[in-house]
Amino acid sequence: MNLSLALWLTQDAVVNGAVYALLALALIVVYTVTRVIFVPQGEFISFAALSLATLQNGKVPGTVHLLIATGLVVAVLDGWRMAKTRDFSRLPRLVLFNIALPLAVAALAWWSASRPTDVWLQVLVTLGIVIPFGSMIYRLAYQPLASASILVLLIVSVAVHYMMVGLGLVFFGGEGLRASIFPGFNFDVGILTISLQSIGIVLSSVVLMVVLWLYFGYTVYGKALRATAMNRIGSRLVGISTEFSGKLSFTLAALIGAISGILIAPITTVYYDTGFLIALKGFVGAIIGGMGSYPIAAVGSLLVGFLESYSSFWASSFKESIIFTLIIPVLLWRSLGKHRIEEEEEE
Amino acid sequence: MNKLLPLTLGLAVSFASAAVAQEVTIGVTLGATGPGASLGIHYKNAFQLMPKTAGGLPVKFIILEDNTDPTAAAKNARKLITEDKVDAIMGSVSVPSTTQVAMIANETKTPMIALSPVALPPDKREWIFTVPQPVPLMMSAVVEHMKAHGVKTVGYIGFSDSWGDLVLSSLKQFAEPAGIKIVTDERYARADTSVTGQVIKILGANPDAVVVGGSGTGGALPQIGLVERGYKKQIYHNHGTANREFIKVGGKSVEGAIAPTGALLVPEELPADNPLKPVATDFINSYEKAFGAGTRNGFAGYSYDGFKLLDAAVADAAKKAKPGTPEFRQALRDSLENVKNVVGTHGVYNMTPTDHTGLDNRARVLVRVDNGAWRLLK
Numbered sequence: 098m099n100l101s102l103a104l105w106l107t108q109d110a111v112v113n114g115a116v117y118a119l120l121a122l123a124l125i126v127v128y129t130v131t132r133v134i135f136v137p138q139g140e141f142i143s144f145a146a147l148s149l150a151t152l153q154n155g156k157v158p159g160t161v162h163l164l165i166a167t168g169l170v171v172a173v174l175d176g177w178r179m180a181k182t183r184d185f186s187r188l189p190r191l192v193l194f195n196i197a198l199p200l201a202v203a204a205l206a207w208w209s210a211s212r213p214t215d216v217w218l219q220v221l222v223t224l225g226i227v228i229p230f231g232s233m234i235y236r237l238a239y240q241p242l243a244s245a246s247i248l249v250l251l252i253v254s255v256a257v258h259y260m261m262v263g264l265g266l267v268f269f270g271g272e273g274l275r276a277s278i279f280p281g282f283n284f285d286v287g288i289l290t291i292s293l294q295s296i297g298i299v300l301s302s303v304v305l306m307v308v309l310w311l312y313f314g315y316t317v318y319g320k321a322l323r324a325t326a327m328n329r330i331g332s333r334l335v336g337i338s339t340e341f342s343g344k345l346s347f348t349l350a351a352l353i354g355a356i357s358g359i360l361i362a363p364i365t366t367v368y369y370d371t372g373f374l375i376a377l378k379g380f381v382g383a384i385i386g387g388m389g390s391y392p393i394a395a396v397g398s399l400l401v402g403f404l405e406s407y408s409s410f411w412a413s414s415f416k417e418s419i420i421f422t423l424i425i426p427v428l429l430w431r432s433l434g435k436h437r438i439e440e441e442e443e444e
Numbered sequence: 445m446n447k448l449l450p451l452t453l454g455l456a457v458s459f460a461s462a463a464v465a466q467e468v469t470i471g472v473t474l475g476a477t478g479p480g481a482s483l484g485i486h487y488k489n490a491f492q493l494m495p496k497t498a499g500g501l502p503v504k505f506i507i508l509e510d511n512t513d514p515t516a517a518a519k520n521a522r523k524l525i526t527e528d529k530v531d532a533i534m535g536s537v538s539v540p541s542t543t544q545v546a547m548i549a550n551e552t553k554t555p556m557i558a559l560s561p562v563a564l565p566p567d568k569r570e571w572i573f574t575v576p577q578p579v580p581l582m583m584s585a586v587v588e589h590m591k592a593h594g595v596k597t598v599g600y601i602g603f604s605d606s607w608g609d610l611v612l613s614s615l616k617q618f619a620e621p622a623g624i625k626i627v628t629d630e631r632y633a634r635a636d637t638s639v640t641g642q643v644i645k646i647l648g649a650n651p652d653a654v655v656v657g658g659s660g661t662g663g664a665l666p667q668i669g670l671v672e673r674g675y676k677k678q679i680y681h682n683h684g685t686a687n688r689e690f691i692k693v694g695g696k697s698v699e700g701a702i703a704p705t706g707a708l709l710v711p712e713e714l715p716a717d718n719p720l721k722p723v724a725t726d727f728i729n730s731y732e733k734a735f736g737a738g739t740r741n742g743f744a745g746y747s748y749d750g751f752k753l754l755d756a757a758v759a760d761a762a763k764k765a766k767p768g769t770p771e772f773r774q775a776l777r778d779s780l781e782n783v784k785n786v787v788g789t790h791g792v793y794n795m796t797p798t799d800h801t802g803l804d805n806r807a808r809v810l811v812r813v814d815n816g817a818w819r820l821l822k
Contacts, residue, residue: 102644109640116637263477271482272689273634273661290673365637366661366693370479374635409641414604414631 101288106406112295112364114402115302116357120379121386121394122309123353128388129326130346132247133239136254139376140261141354143369145227146362147265150274152219157210159268160226161203167233168195174236194229202226216278224355231351232344239347240340258373265369273366278359298360305356306395309349322346378405378420385427397427468503468758468767470751471524473535473545474559475512479634480537482660482689483743484512487537487559490747493730498751499758501767510536517541521548531767532557532776534750539563539606546572553770555777557750561610566798573780574801575750576742577790577808580614582683582704585808586655587618589702589821593678595653597625599646601639601666602657604631611657611682627651634662643669653677659684664694671697678702683808687741691816701813702821706790708745710811713820720806724789742790749788753795756783 120138127135144160151158172195179185202225209215209222238257242249284291313319324332325342333339354372361367361375378401385397401420408419472491476484488507497503506528510517517536524530525548533549534557536542542560549556549571558574590598598619602608608631619626627649630642643666646654654670656663656679663685670679681690681703691698707714711724727748728740757779765771781800786793791807810821 102648105644106641109638113637266477266481271476271480271485271660272687273482273664273693275664275693275695361637366634366665368634368661369481371635374633375637406638406641409632409636409639410645411641413601413642413645414629416631417604417633 102410104289106410107403108289108291108295110403110406111399112298112402113405114399115299116361116375117379117382117401118395118398119302119305119353119357120376121382121398122306122391123350124376124380124383125386125388125391125394126309126322126346127350128383130322131235131239131243131250131343133250134247134254135347135350136251136258136373136376137234137261138350138354138379139372139374140258140265141227141230141351142358142361142372142375143265143269143367144230144261144372145223145355145358146276146367146371147269147274147358147369148226149219149223149359149362150276150367151269152206152209152222153213153216153276154274155210155213157203157206158226159264161199161206163264163268164226164229165199165203167230167237168199171195171233171236195233198225198229202229220278220359223359224352227355227358228348228351231347231349234351235343235347240343243339243343262370262373269369271369273368273371274362275366276359276362278363294363298364301356301360305353310391318345381420381424381427384424384431387431466501466762466767468498468501468532468754468762469528469530470498470503470505470754471521471528471530471533472505472507473510473517473520473524473533473541474507475510475517475537475541477509478512480512480541483684484537486739486741486743487747489735490731490744493727493734493748494751495755498755499760499762501758501762503758506530510541512536512538512541514538514540514544518544518548521545525549525552525554529768530554531772532754534747535559539610553777554773555780557753559746559750563606569800571777572800573753573795575746575753575788575790577683577706577803578614578801579610579682580617581803581805582808583611583614584618585704585805585810586680586682586702587615587622587624589810590619590624590653590678590680591622595624595678597627597649597651597653599628599630599649599651599654600626600657601628601630601632601642601646601654603659603662604633607659607684608657611655615655615657632658632666634658636665639666639669642666643673643675646670647673647675651677653680655680655682656685657682660687661689661693664690664698667701668694668697683742686811686818688738688818691813691818694813698813699815703811703818704808705811705818706742706745706807707809708742708789709740709818710809710820714809718806719787719792720789723787727789745789749790749793752786752788753780753783753793756786 123138124135127133148158148160172191175191206222209218238253313323321337322342324337381401382398383394386394404420408416474484474488476488491505491507508520510520524533532555535545539561542558543563546556546562546564556572558572560576562572600612602611628646630645632639632642656666663681667679679701681701683705686703686705686709707720708724711721711728714721731744732739757776760779761772761775764775781795781797783795791803793802795802811818812821
């Protein structure tokens with residue numbers, strides 16, 4: 098192992114670790130606010146990356162149809178609830194977010210598919226497709242069960258995961274796809290060749306983390322999310338809607354998933370089921386952070402990145418085993434400490 | 445919707461022909477979802493193009509889905525054999541699934557057409573007939589090409605699963621006698637986001653050539669990594685990789701990649717006297733007519749060749765016993781063991797009691813990526 102090798106591997110580790118860190122953050126946001134261990138987080142990655150690649154191939158991705166259908170189901174369910182309570186004050190909002198928005202995205206996707214070179218438009222459309230799924234999934238799968246036990250919510254997560262993977266196979270087929278965002282632009286720094294893609298990934302991760310930090314620290318909505326995370330009943334007493342917090346946290350998760358998907362689409366081949374494994378590595382990072390601490394989770398994800406990169410050099414056949422075995426000592430150490438969020442959360 | 449069609453067709457056929465006594469029933473278990481989906485979809489598509497008769501008798505297909513899950517494949521096999529009393533069974537998409545089905549076929553004495561390689565010792569293959577080219581047959585073509593081009597050392601990078609092992613062991617089998625040294629054994633998974641570590645290790649060893657043991661688009665990642673980091677020597681793949689999507693994903697980076705494959709991929713470029721040419725051309729034409737231009741692939745051909753074998757064996761077996769009886773299954777097995785010169789899309793099959801694959805060198809060609817398409821390497 099000489100210096101140039103170590104630098105190469107470190108670069109790789111930082112790029113992957115940055116993606117895992119983003120996913121770890123998303124998992125923690127969702128878990129602390131809603132107690133849901135969000136297994137389908139990875140599907141946002143696959144959906145985003147594959148939608149982007151499909152748009153670049155000049156086709157409208159099937160996720161657009163799913164978005165319209167899901168929006169309709171949400172609109173019907175919430176509309177029915179409104180009809181029962183005869184409170185139609187939120188009807189315009191409902192229609193706007195669940196019917197008008199998906200249709201607008203569909204129109205944009207259709208337009209974008211005819212312009213295969215307009216990368217930024219494709220990225221925009223991809224974000225428009227994936228992000229609304231966050232709150233829709235929360236509304237359909239988790240909101241009716243919001244007060245169920247962590248285990249029930251986990252089982253629901255697994256079901257949602259399988260559904261989304263299956264739909265991904267229907268929409269995108271079994272073979273992988275690759276997208277390109279920036280043209281293959283590399284520059285040399287000493288002995289390293291750094292691609293624009295990898296800088297984009299690290300920069301976007303850092304920017305997104307800073308934005309999230311500002312959001313949680315300095316905005317009313319961010320503070321509301323933190324309040325819900327700390328004490329659900331207490332926050333409800335001071336007028337924070339649990340429903341709203343749930344939707345917001347899932348939207349954040351979808352946003353992070355979509356961005357991660359767009360970021361990794363150019364550096365690897367993405368399959369309909371790739372996202373799961375990537376999110377699972379983010380999950381290892383989140384576990385290191387005790388499913389509660391953002392900075393520790395970010396550092397943990399970076400550690401996962403390093404472990405992956407170096408083990409792929411030294412013992413590539415045992416790479417996954419090494420990464421996932423990391424959970425065991427971490428859990429041991431965690432269970433010896435006094436931070437046990439699960440127990441605090443039981444009401 | 446395409447995926448449902450064979451099922452509905454199968455059902456319709458089964459109702460329509462319930463009254464026909466002399467009917468051959470073929471049970472099929474395939475994984476068009478799950479990890480093998482990218483191959484399974486093609487395997488399954490081919491059943492939409494199957495003839496309505498086998499060996500002169502009407503034929504009924506019962507196609508079940510196993511999600512590329514060995515347990516589900518085994519369950520499907522039991523159901524097909526005990527409940528539907530199939531005369532022969534075909535499947536599945538992955539080596540573990542097919543092996544499960546094969547064990548049940550042996551145990552219940554049901555002739556089986558294995559659509560992917562089987563991990564069973566030769567003495568456990570009495571009822572099993574394998575359609576795809578054995579991996580060693582394919583890798584021997586790769587090694588011959590290496591030898592002819594003066595390759596002395598080769599780096600290996602493959603999937604961290606049984607496919608990666610199989611390709612490596614076949615490569616070893618021929619490379620070592622040819623005096624070619626395998627200098628790296630690197631592994632990666634299809635869902636990996638990067639293979640930087642493995643690629644750097646291979647570059648460090650600086651072999652004369654690299655063999656990639658991936659399949660489908662999964663084979664592209666190491667090649668892109670190697671080319672990006674400035675590796676300029678020959679990169680070889682295996683027959684699991686030779687499809688259109690591989691080139692679509694790999695783009696310019698996979699130009700010049702060489703892979704062994706069946707003649708099916710390039711029938712137009714075969715010499716006119718090649719016996720496979722008409723069969724492969726016909727099949728490719730009807731497949732691309734049904735599923736779109738450029739959708740050609742080897743996997744659909746395996747399904748078709750498997751049927752061809754049954755087609756050749758049924759007529760003989762029907763003389764000895766009635767379909768649906770254990771005697772017929774025994775007769776079908778014996779007859780399958782002796783089929784001669786069955787021309788499929790991949791090769792010419794000549795079964796013997798000791799060789800239940802029956803393929804020879806005609807079943808392999810080398811292809812190279814040339815201007816964004818696979819071309820026959822002459």
